[in-house]
Amino acid sequence: MTGQPGKSDSASFQSGELLPLSFYAVSALEAAPRLLGQVLVRETAEGTIRCRIVETESYGGIEDKGSHAYGGRRTARTEIMFGEGGAAYIYLIYGMYHCLNVVTGPPDDPQAVLIRAVEPLTPGDEALMRARRGSRARRPVDLSGGPGKLCRALEIDKSLNGALLHRSDSPLRLEAGWPGPGRAPAAAPGGEAAPPPAVIAAPRINIAYAAEYADLPWRFYYRDNPYVSVIDKERGVPY
DNA sequence: TTCGGGATTATCT
């Protein structure tokens, strides 16, 4: 473990396999950059949608003034964050949009990672997402670049709150991705895998109320990825 | 292309 959580000693997993429960047994600050590149799987009536996570935000525990669990606030809404890592925490924001989070850490230590942007893996996945976004989804960022938008595209609402992301029978789960950009495994058999895209760390979005926690670089995204919601050219730094 | 304001309701004070 180094001073830069998640940068070192991150385990690699077999592409396409479910991420094991142990993947979630770390702090949100460690998990947030590690979640980049992993694959979110959503089962809908129309079919299975797979998409790669390309932007995340860490909400780390009771001392983080940006977190719903700040000060240990344990309510019906935040209850799932107080459970074991591996569950989905989903809430309604501004009366009309849902946000998806991945709970991390041990029980009674409320931490979560907000999923802010995803990209479809295949044209088939994109078509299923586009069907829910309609004509609004002109550019990639309009399809699923933003926490509310990706929940719309993936038909995610509070009925999925508490879904266990490590279980194969869950309608919402997480599989190991593959390193490198693109929409297919980068390495040919016996070939060398492409290096993963560069990661940028930048301040989180729309949490001015979080005071001294508002400017911490706890948002992570792939540089140059067209699905990322906000490119921070001023404060974004290589991770 | 950028900017400003309205939408809409669960949640907490």
Added chain:
DNA sequence: GATAATCCCGAAC
């Protein structure tokens, strides 16, 4: 009663 981990559309430049 006020607020919110946001999005969308129309107006203006």
